[in-house]
Amino acid sequence: MSKNIKGKIYDIQGFSVHDGPGIRTTVFLKGCPLRCPWCHSPESQEFQTELNWLNIRCLGIDDCGLCLGVCPRDAITKGPVAQNAAGEDIVYPLVDKTKCNDCGLCAKACKAQALYMCGTDRTIEEVMHRLLRDKPFFEESGGGVTVSGGECLCQPEFTRELLKQCKENGIHTAVDTTGFVKWETIASVLPYTDLFLYDLKCMDSSLHKQATGVPNELILENIKKIAAAGGRLWVRIPVIPLFNDSSGHFDNYGNFLSEIKDAVDLVQLLPYHKMGVSKYSRLLRNEKVFVAEPPSDKLMEERKKQLESYGLPVRIH
Ligand code: SF4
Ligand code: SF4
Known part of the structure; x- marks a missing residue:
């Protein structure tokens, strides 16, 4: 129909x-x-529906890190030390898009909706x-x-x-x-x-x-x-x-x-x-x-x- x-x-x-x-x-x-x-x-x-990541929502690996370890393709690792919007040091997750197949498991795990699916x-x-x-x-x-x-x-x-x-x-x-x-x-x-x-x-x-x-x-x-x-x-x-x-x-x-x-x-x-x-x-x-x-x-x-x-x-x- x-x-x-x-x-x-x-x-x-x-x-x-x-x-x-x-x-x-x-x-x-x-x-x-x-x-x-x-x-x-x-x-x-x-x-296709694809994984997005919005840094201003991300709480960082040290305070959150829920996305680490959920990826069946080992596409998510700890990134280098960066600065957040407030100028504080923070470690963000690093997603290797060459390994990612947009399965969405990490977006489900991310309570802050920093990782989210678009589409x-x-x-x-x-x-x-x-x-x-x-x-x-x-x-x-x-x-x-x-x-x-x-x-x-x-x-x-x-x-x-x-x-x-x-x-x-x-x-x-x-x-x-x-x-x-x-x-x-x-x-x-x-x-x-x-x-x-x-x-x-x-x-x-x-x-x-x-x-x-x-x-x-x-x-x-x-x-x-x-x-x-x-x-x-x-x-x-x-x-x-x-x-x-x-x-x-x-x-x-x-x-x-x-x-x-x-x-x-x-x-x-x-x-x-x-x-x-x-x-x-x-x-x-x-x-x-x-x-x-x-x-x-x-x-x-x-x-x-x-x-x-x-x-x-x-x-x-
Ligand atoms: S689960 Fe979300 S908020 Fe937490 S570190 Fe990962 S991307 Fe950031
Ligand atoms: S969308 Fe799936 S494959 Fe891509 S990083 Fe997240 S858990 Fe891994």
């Missing part, structure tokens, strides 16, 4: 005012085919039950439900059914997408999607691939097809220093978006910020994290004006 279709979800956030018009509840699905180094929700990237399988029925609670706020504010990720269209069956049920309950729907999915998948959610929040990260395909791991041809093709099929769009451009923030790059955005401007209700410029950086340590990953200074207000205003000169409605996020 469709109500029993399960999606892997890492968060449901109410009272969101950034993910479409009005007050919205955003359902975040796990898994993404892209690996943007500036990603502010790296916990969304992997498709829960939830049915359509369970999620709808949660969403319907917020319906009065949607009605009051002209809001609705946004399905986001990760890339929510990588769980197409769940996303489609969730959108369908929202529409059946008179709720406005938005899909937040990278656009890096088969056109058939997008076409299958089109009848139930009032608005697409569509990321355009970079107009140069080789640069796009270098940064995110995938080229952009499919993404550009799909946005044109959505426009041609009558879909409505909020285009989201993350403004990333030394990547896509040049005047020449924004002329490329302007020229491309001019072709589909009748379908574009808004272009949102999202200045790069460092919020995601601290999250990488929670994921127990050792990868190199992209860090840069955020673009200045002056630059953001200049790029806004530049796109407006192409007749596009633009807002800085």
Whole structure:
């Protein structure tokens, strides 16, 4: 039964005012085919439920240590002496992710919930039950439900059914997408999607691939097809220093978006910020994290004006 279709979800956030018009509840699905180094929700990237660790909750091995000895794969050992937020010496557990298979036993043992599992399988029925609670706020504010990720269209069956049920309950729907999915998948959610929040990260395909791991041809093709099929769009451009923030790059955005401007209700410029950086340590990953200074207000205003000169409605996020 469709109500029993399960999606892997890492968060449901109410009272969101950034993910479409009005007050919205955003359902975040796990898994993404892209690996943007500036990603502010790296916990969304992997498709499976995974172990996370939040140092500010951890009591340390000397005062707690409940996680030591529970791992059947010997992935948890004593780490070196570090400093906690109060500047005190503390010994944290060290998790070797190359040995860990995300079984969750240590998260069960951790009473402080410093170790916790990110990603829960939830049915359509369970999620709808949660969403319907917020319906009065949607009605009051002209809001609705946004399905986001990760890339929510990588769980197409769940996303489609969730959108369908929202529409059946008179709720406005938005899909937040990278656009890096088969056109058939997008076409299958089109009848139930009032608005697409569509990321355009970079107009140069080789640069796009270098940064995110995938080229952009499919993404550009799909946005044109959505426009041609009558879909409505909020285009989201993350403004990333030394990547896509040049005047020449924004002329490329302007020229491309001019072709589909009748379908574009808004272009949102999202200045790069460092919020995601601290999250990488929670994921127990050792990868190199992209860090840069955020673009200045002056630059953001200049790029806004530049796109407006192409007749596009633009807002800085
Ligand atoms: S059980 Fe939790 S709180 Fe205790 S040391 Fe381990 S991670 Fe920290
Ligand atoms: S989740 Fe990973 S570290 Fe924790 S007990 Fe399971 S295998 Fe060990």
